[in-house]
Amino acid sequence: xxxxxxxxxxxxxxxxxxxxxxxxxxxxVHLFEWNWQDIANECETFLGPKGYAAVQVSPPxxxxxxxxxxxxxxxxxxQIQSRGGDRAxxxxxxxxxxxxxxxxxxxxxxxxxxxxxGVGVAGNSFTTKQFxxxxxxxFHETCAINSEDYGNNPWRVQHCELVxxxxxxxxxxxxxxxxxxxxxxxxSLGVKGMRxxxxxxxxxxxxxxxxxxxNGSPLIFQEVIDQGSEAVxxxxxxxxxxxxxxxxxxxxxxxxxxxKLAWLSQxxxxxxxxxxxxxxxxxxxxxxxxxxxxxxxxxxxADGKLYELANVFMLAYPYGYPKVMSxxxxxxxxxxxxxxxxxxxxxxxxxxxxxxxCEHRKDMIAGAVxxxxxxxxxxxxxxxxxxxxxxxxxxxxxxxFVAINRESSPMQASVQTGLAAGQYCDVLSGRLSxxxxxxxxxxxxxxxxxxxxLNVSGxxxxxxxxxxxxxxxxxxxxxQRTAVLIKAQTQSGQDxxxxxxxxxxxxxxxxxDCHTNPADCSLPIRxxxxxxxxxxxxxxxxxxxxxxxxxxxxSSQAQGSPLDWTTNLWPTSWGSKKTVSExxxxxxxxxxxxxxxxxxxxxxxxxxxxxxxxELKAFVKNGQGWEGDITQANAPYTSNNHFAECGKLNVFExxxxxxxxxxxxx
Numbered sequence: 001x002x003x004x005x006x007x008x009x010x011x012x013x014x015x016x017x018x019x020x021x022x023x024x025x026x027x028x029v030h031l032f033e034w035n036w037q038d039i040a041n042e043c044e045t046f047l048g049p050k051g052y053a054a055v056q057v058s059p060p061x062x063x064x065x066x067x068x069x070x071x072x073x074x075x076x077x078x079q080i081q082s083r084g085g086d087r088a089x090x091x092x093x094x095x096x097x098x099x100x101x102x103x104x105x106x107x108x109x110x111x112x113x114x115x116x117x118g119v120g121v122a123g124n125s126f127t128t129k130q131f132x133x134x135x136x137x138x139f140h141e142t143c144a145i146n147s148e149d150y151g152n153n154p155w156r157v158q159h160c161e162l163v164x165x166x167x168x169x170x171x172x173x174x175x176x177x178x179x180x181x182x183x184x185x186x187x188s189l190g191v192k193g194m195r196x197x198x199x200x201x202x203x204x205x206x207x208x209x210x211x212x213x214x215n216g217s218p219l220i221f222q223e224v225i226d227q228g229s230e231a232v233x234x235x236x237x238x239x240x241x242x243x244x245x246x247x248x249x250x251x252x253x254x255x256x257x258x259x260k261l262a263w264l265s266q267x268x269x270x271x272x273x274x275x276x277x278x279x280x281x282x283x284x285x286x287x288x289x290x291x292x293x294x295x296x297x298x299x300x301x302a303d304g305k306l307y308e309l310a311n312v313f314m315l316a317y318p319y320g321y322p323k324v325m326s327x328x329x330x331x332x333x334x335x336x337x338x339x340x341x342x343x344x345x346x347x348x349x350x351x352x353x354x355x356x357x358c359e360h361r362k363d364m365i366a367g368a369v370x371x372x373x374x375x376x377x378x379x380x381x382x383x384x385x386x387x388x389x390x391x392x393x394x395x396x397x398x399x400x401f402v403a404i405n406r407e408s409s410p411m412q413a414s415v416q417t418g419l420a421a422g423q424y425c426d427v428l429s430g431r432l433s434x435x436x437x438x439x440x441x442x443x444x445x446x447x448x449x450x451x452x453x454l455n456v457s458g459x460x461x462x463x464x465x466x467x468x469x470x471x472x473x474x475x476x477x478x479x480q481r482t483a484v485l486i487k488a489q490t491q492s493g494q495d496x497x498x499x500x501x502x503x504x505x506x507x508x509x510x511x512x513d514c515h516t517n518p519a520d521c522s523l524p525i526r527x528x529x530x531x532x533x534x535x536x537x538x539x540x541x542x543x544x545x546x547x548x549x550x551x552x553x554x555s556s557q558a559q560g561s562p563l564d565w566t567t568n569l570w571p572t573s574w575g576s577k578k579t580v581s582e583x584x585x586x587x588x589x590x591x592x593x594x595x596x597x598x599x600x601x602x603x604x605x606x607x608x609x610x611x612x613x614x615e616l617k618a619f620v621k622n623g624q625g626w627e628g629d630i631t632q633a634n635a636p637y638t639s640n641n642h643f644a645e646c647g648k649l650n651v652f653e654x655x656x657x658x659x660x661x662x663x664x665x666x
Contacts, residue, residue, distance in 0.1 A: 026376055027315060027369045028054035028105060029324040029360045032286045033069055033338030036060075036085035036093040041344040043093075048100030050366050051373045054219075055097065056105045056195055056323065058082070060090050061182070062122040064114045068335045069286070073197065074165065075113050076120030077132050078182040080189075083121065083337075094190040105193035105219065106186050110179045110210070111201045112165040113139075129166050138175050140167045145201075154231040158203050170206035180213035193219030199243075200224045204236045211240060221280045221321075227296075228272060238278050242321060245279040247272065249288060250296030256310045257297050261406050262386035265394075268319040279320035283310045289327065290334040301327060301357045305459045308364040309404055312428065312461045315368035316394075316402040318379045324369070326360045329353065367428040367463060374465040375399040383416040383511030393454065393511065395419070400465035403456050411456040414610045416511040416520060417464070421448040421475040424464035436471035447475060447607040449519050451512075477524060477605040480647035481664055483590055484600040486563065486618050488654035494623040495534065496598040497560035500545045500616030502608075503639050510610070522546035523614055523646075524605040525561065532584025535562040545604070545616070559619050563598035566591045590649060597651075606646035615641035618654055627655045 029052050031039055039055055047055065062077040072083065080087040094104045113134060114120075117127040129136040143160040150157060161167045168175050183194060199207060199222035211220060220241030226234035227247055234243045251271055255263055268276055284307075289300040299310045314322050330336040331354075339355040351358035359365060378397025386392040391411045393403035395418035405411035423443050425432040430441020444464050446452050456462055488496060502521040504514040514521035522544040530536045541553030542561050550558040564585045570577040578586030580599065591597050598618075606612060613636045618627050629640035636643060642659065644650035651660040 026051070026053055026373045027322050027324060028052065028056060028103075029326055030056040030282075030286065031360075032325070032327050033058055033072075034084070034326075034343060036089040038343040040093040040096040043097035043100050043102040045344075046361060047097070047102045051369055052102060052324075052360070054103035054105050054193060056107060057093075058084055059107050059109050059197075060084060060186075061109075062120040062124060064118050065121055067337045069330075069337045070335065071337075072107075073109050074115065075109050076118075076126050077122065077124050078178075078185070079122045079124070080185070081122040091189050098190055103192035103219075104190065105195060105221075106191050107197055108183065108186070108194045109197045110168070110182070111170070111198040112162060112167050115164045115166060133178055134168070134175075138169055138172060140169050150230055150232075152231055157232050158201055162198060162201050167201070170202045170210065176206070176210045176213065179210050183210070183214045183218075187215050187218055191218065193221070196220065196222045198223060199237060200226070200230075200232045204240060207237070207240050234274055234278075238274075242280045243274065243278055244285075245273050245281050245320060246288070246296075248279065248281040248320065249284060249298055252283060252310055252314065253296060253298040256299050256306055256313075256406065257303075260388075261313075261390045261392045261404060262388050264313065264317070264392065265381070265384050265386070267317060273319075276319045280323055281314060281320035282323040282325060283307065283314055284325050285323070286325070286327065289325070290330070292334070301325075301329075301359055306406070307359070308362055309406055309459065309461055311359070311365045312368045312402065312404060312463065315365070315372045316375075316396070316400075316404075316463060318375075318381065318396065322372070324360045324365060326356075326358055328356050363430075364428045364461065367426075367431075370427045370431075371400055371402065371463040371465055374467045383418050383513075385413065385415045385509065385511040387411075387413070391456075395511065396465075398466065400463065401452070402461065402463040403454050404461040405456040405458060408458040410458060411454055412611055413454045413510055414451055414608075415454060416513075417446050417450050417452050419446050419450060419464065419466065420469070421446055421450070422469045423475065425468040425470065426462045426464055427468050428461055428463050432468050432470065436469070439468075439470060443470070445475060447605075448477065449608050451520070451608055453607070453611065478607040479526070479603045480606050481528070482602055482604040482606075482644070482646050483649045483664065484563075484616065484644055485566070485591060485593065485597040485649065485651045486600075486654055487593070487597050487652070487656075488618065488620060488624075489596050490565070490598075490620060490623055495621045496563040496565075497538075497558065497619045497621060498545070498563060498600055498616045499547050499549065499560040499619070500614055500641070500644075501547055502610060503615055503641065504547070506610075506637055506639065518546065518548065519544075520608075522548075523608050525602040528601045528603065529564060529580060529584055529599075531580070531582070532564050534585075535564055536584065538562040545602075545614070559621050561600060561602075563600045563618075566597050566599045567595040568592050568597075569595075593651060604646050609646045610636060612646050613643050614646060615639055616644055617641045618652075620654070624654075630655075631657050632659055633657065 059072045062079045064071050064074045119125045124132050129139045140159050145160045222237045224234045224243050225246050237243050284298045284300045288298045328338050375396040378399040381394045383395040390406035395401045401417035425439030426442040507514045507521050512520035527539045538558040566588045568591045570587045580588035642652050645661045649662040
């Protein structure tokens with residue numbers, strides 16, 4: 001086959017092979033040690049309907065007799081018969097999976113043959129370096145790979161024996177032709193991809209020569225364990241196809257187990273990993289969940305909810321081609337093979353804590369696959385938010401939004417999603433009905449400004465995407481009467497204005513870019529009092545509490561949103577009493593505090609606030625001008641402005657730090 005290259009096109013991995021271009025699948029799953037009948041059933045009943053694009057299956061060819069999982073990785077011949085089933089069952093599985101849109105990737109063991117002597121599951125016998133298809137001259141000279149070789153001797157890593165296994169001379173034309181015939185046999189059965197086991201133990205050029213003799217353009221990904229200090233580098237194999245990025249698994253595990261999720265905003269290449277378009281990634285695989293294959297601080301099914309959250313991140317974050325692991329409980333016996341009972345029996349699924357784990361079936365993980373499938377057009381992260389610790393949220397362009405809470409306390413924040421207004425079905429907890437009228441899980445509301453008020457429980461996550469939007473919902477603004485009183489002694493001819501909303505610098509920390517989109521930091525308002533002849537003209541066209549001063553539709557004489565002078569008691573010496581309800585200024589029931597309190601009384605859309613809070617600062621026209629910086633006690637975050645609560649009466653004093661927030665009686 002022609003050598004394939006991988007490139008990123010509009011956010012999706014693309015396999016470029018002349019003359020046609022194929023879009024690579026979004027997510028595949030490793031059904032480790034499943035038999036062919038179970039995999040066929042799983043494709044039809046779950047994988048196809050849930051949008052999994054491919055399955056990595058265990059080696060399908062003849063291997064040594066034994067119950068341990070690793071016996072599958074000691075080939076005796078290339079006859080398609082294994083613990084998973086015979087050739088007919090394998091072909092039936094490939095066809096049934098393909099019929100529901102699920103490809104089959106084979107774990108191909110081509111570096112070596114079995115160690116010692118014995119018999120294979122198809123009845124073929126072998127002795128040391130003597131197999132039905134190979135003779136001693138087809139193998140490298142006997143030598144063992146020592147632990148120190150991995151750091152300083154690439155020749156020994158690629159020409160000596162891995163744990164005593166008979167090492168094939170992959171530079172030999174006969175060996176290459178024999179391996180190519182095996183791979184071509186798989187292609188003829190409909191196999192769409194191959195994982196090349198132990199690729200690091202074969203020179204990259206040898207692999208290229210073998211692949212050049214393979215028909216078609218199957219997806220190739222090579223197992224190369226490179227944690228950054230190996231004598232054999234993963235980059236040597238990029239020209240042959242994709243490569244496993246083991247650093248992804250170990251660094252993700254370290255972060256989720258002992259670090260801070262806030263670190264992950266630039267996860268991938270910036271952490272010393274290979275380019276995204278070269279990488280196959282996973283939270284764990286069949287080797288490192290057992291402490292093999294580079295090991296490290298890996299998250300596995302034994303970590304419960306933490307494992308699900310790690311998979312949500314992998315599937316939501318745009319890096320690499322992700323593989324979901326589906327394994328079994330080996331009860332600390334790292335050699336143990338899979339459970340003896342089938343996964344599918346009489347219409348029931350044998351997924352239990354003690355047996356088959358079926359991680360790929362968990363709602364969070366399957367839902368995250370759905371999220372990735374629906375966000376592939378936006379291969380970037382924006383609107384990143386974190387609390388500096390273990391609560392994170394981010395958007396995928398205008399395609400989707402995810403929030404992950406690895407803390408025990410609730411995650412509560414008002415953040416930008418990048419999505420259109422509407423109600424969305426959280427695909428991690430439920431699914432949208434076919435008519436898009438109902439959601440079986442949590443419903444997340446996105447405001448007209450693209451914001452959502454997160455309330456994610458401890459050790460939980462939510463994910464929404466453009467195609468999980470309910471069809472019949474209309475998001476109404478969250479209008480609530482909101483009032484502000486600011487005490488300030490003024491003189492005749494002076495007037496007070498306020499500006500406010502959300503501080504631009506703070507907004508950036510919650511995923512809002514107010515420089516690009518000022519609406520992210522402003523609050524829609526409707527003035528309740530239009531009776532004051534002085535301020536009424538300034539209130540016309542004043543529809544936002546923002547930091548911009550006069551709006552384009554507002555009088556140029558305005559300095560922001562105007563306030564009205566009030567008192568708690570109109571002295572008789574001042575002549576006929578003036579009231580806000582009749583004259584737009586003067587006495588008002590909202591002012592029980594004294595004279596010279598300026599009133600801002602509006603209906604405010606609270607959906608754009610930060611958990612109900614917003615900021616403001618006052619300005620006295622023809623007087624003191626802007627008040628100084630404020631350090632308000634019990635503020636929700638650091639700011640030099642007053643903090644007010646939407647839906648309440650908020651009482652301040654000009655240039656003072658004190659505040660009151662009183663529930664309004666409407």
